Amino acid sequence: MPHIEAMGLQESAFGTADHDLHRIRRAALNPFFSKNTVRKLEPLIQERVTKILSRCNDFKDLDRPLILSDMFSAFSNDVVTEYCFGFHYHRLEKQDFDAVVKQTIHAQASMNHLNRHLPIIFQSIMLLPSWVLRMAIPSMALVENFGSDCAKAINAIKASSSSEVSKASHATIFTELLEGDLPANEKSVPRLIQEAHIVTAAGTETTAWCLSVIIFHLLDKPYLLQKLRRELEEAIPDISVEAPWLTLEKLPYLSACIQEGLRLSYGTPTSMDTHSVHHNESIYPSSYEFKPERWLDNPRLDKYLVSFTKGTRQCAGINLAYAEIYIALANIMRRYGGPGSPGPDGNFELYETDEGDVKMVADYFIPFVKADTKGVRVLVKKSVV
Numbered sequence: 433m434p435h436i437e438a439m440g441l442q443e444s445a446f447g448t449a450d451h452d453l454h455r456i457r458r459a460a461l462n463p464f465f466s467k468n469t470v471r472k473l474e475p476l477i478q479e480r481v482t483k484i485l486s487r488c489n490d491f492k493d494l495d496r497p498l499i500l501s502d503m504f505s506a507f508s509n510d511v512v513t514e515y516c517f518g519f520h521y522h523r524l525e526k527q528d529f530d531a532v533v534k535q536t537i538h539a540q541a542s543m544n545h546l547n548r549h550l551p552i553i554f555q556s557i558m559l560l561p562s563w564v565l566r567m568a569i570p571s572m573a574l575v576e577n578f579g580s581d582c583a584k585a586i587n588a589i590k591a592s593s594s595s596e597v598s599k600a601s602h603a604t605i606f607t608e609l610l611e612g613d614l615p616a617n618e619k620s621v622p623r624l625i626q627e628a629h630i631v632t633a634a635g636t637e638t639t640a641w642c643l644s645v646i647i648f649h650l651l652d653k654p655y656l657l658q659k660l661r662r663e664l665e666e667a668i669p670d671i672s673v674e675a676p677w678l679t680l681e682k683l684p685y686l687s688a689c690i691q692e693g694l695r696l697s698y699g700t701p702t703s704m705d706t707h708s709v710h711h712n713e714s715i716y717p718s719s720y721e722f723k724p725e726r727w728l729d730n731p732r733l734d735k736y737l738v739s740f741t742k743g744t745r746q747c748a749g750i751n752l753a754y755a756e757i758y759i760a761l762a763n764i765m766r767r768y769g770g771p772g773s774p775g776p777d778g779n780f781e782l783y784e785t786d787e788g789d790v791k792m793v794a795d796y797f798i799p800f801v802k803a804d805t806k807g808v809r810v811l812v813k814k815s816v817v
């Protein structure tokens with residue numbers, strides 16, 4: 433079966449193999465992800481970033497590490513869920529950042545190869561009664577729960593009147609899709625549940641992993657962190673003022689760090705093999721090294737960044753991903769420093785985390801690192817300035 437059908441969500445735009453039908457489904461999603469529309473989501477993203485900063489503060493001077501990778505999964509999932517449904521699960525507020533969301537997406541991805549070649553096994557597993565699934569294959573029960581949560585959210589939107597659902601201060605994707613002018617069969621609840629499953633999953637681990645990879649490398653190579661923090665201090669002299677994405681995306685070193693993070697956190701190799709392009713040594717010499725400078729030395733490298741792939745199947749959520757990454761990275765690294773570059777709110781110190789915790793060892797549609805990783809972890813230390 434085609435790669436895109438291996439998630440078992442053929443009613444979503446992502447899972448649609450037929451070109452013409454994909455165009456219809458994709459055209460319905462596109463307006464929600466244009467740059468102008470995403471700019472209107474900035475207050476939501478900023479609010480969640482403020483929550484990240486307060487959670488970092490909770491960990492200050494504890495001997496327990498903060499698992500950045502779990503925190504970022506909670507962040508991106510809160511944002512995309514809110515945008516889809518007009519509410520979110522406040523995963524950032526949860527003690528362990530509701531690490532279950534990350535486990536769910538990894539569980540679903542881990543079935544990808546099997547499902548592609550022997551779909552009958554995956555289909556049969558998902559037909560098991562929930563209680564059997566919970567006992568026999570708990571990881572798949574997580575995937576079922578994720579789908580049920582999407583179903584509950586779509587049914588709730590369908591059941592409420594427009595005045596009730598439009599309480600959110602921003603547009604919500606599935607309210608508008610249900611009220612919009614898609615043909616009736618395209619607005620069916622089962623189809624929209626699958627679309628919601630894909631959009632909320634696609635908008636979670638991808639963005640989160642990119643942030644984790646960037647911060648790992650910045651802390652691992654303090655001279656890079658120093659450069660970035662100098663640029664951020666100049667651009668945002670007063671930390672109480674929220675710098676808009678419009679300002680942040682013009683910062684050259686921040687942008688170079690983000691491009692390099694995207695390059696080394698890959699993307700879903702659906703229509704082309706991201707990993708081979710990003711490690712082509714003639715394009716990216718010392719390709720395994722995190723070197724933001726390569727983007728400043730050669731701005732034309734952009735052409736070879738394929739994390740989001742290209743063409744009609746290109747990631748729908750690029751602008752949302754960039755907005756989240758710019759706003760989160762700039763705000764966190766403006767306030768928190770690291771070795772040799774103290775921050776006003778405190779400092780991060782890598783905790784039992786090394787290159788092996790961010791190095792891709794297997795491609796399961798999303799990059800998997802070594803199986804026994806505990807995530808990208810830091811200790812949060814009080815500021816010494």
Ligand code: HEM
Pocket residue numbers: 445446447458461512630631632634635636638639642694698699700701702703704739740741742744745746747748749750752753
């Ligand atoms: C760093 C962050 C991200 C990366 C690297 C990424 C990467 C990708 C890739 C490689 C694809 C498949 C393209 C193909 O089929 O060739 C994809 C599809 C998709 N992504 Fe993203 N993504 C990211 C963030 C997001 C976000 C924040 C959303 C928003 C909700 C999102 C929504 C989608 C959707 C809906 C599709 C299916 C598009 C289609 O098939 O027409 N992604 N993404």
